Amino acid sequence: MERSLHCLQNQRLQNQQCQSAEKQPSITWRERIYRWYQLRRERDSLRHLSDDMLKDIGISRDDVQRESRRPFWDDHGWRR
Numbered sequence: 001m002e003r004s005l006h007c008l009q010n011q012r013l014q015n016q017q018c019q020s021a022e023k024q025p026s027i028t029w030r031e032r033i034y035r036w037y038q039l040r041r042e043r044d045s046l047r048h049l050s051d052d053m054l055k056d057i058g059i060s061r062d063d064v065q066r067e068s069r070r071p072f073w074d075d076h077g078w079r080r
Helices: 002-023 029-047 051-057 061-069
Strands: none
Touching: 029 061, 051 061
């Protein structure tokens, strides 16, 4: 009896995991391209900020240069 209860609990856990995986929406190419375009605009805007503005938000000019050199598809925020 104990073994069958354990198997039943495992089966319920697997079903819950499958259901949660199904709820995650898939990302369309249109959304991905829009995100890349948005990222390029953000990095370009950041590059044009003055040194005083960068100081206000706590970012150095070196950080901005490093960020603006990254390719548009390099997006760590997308895979949340």
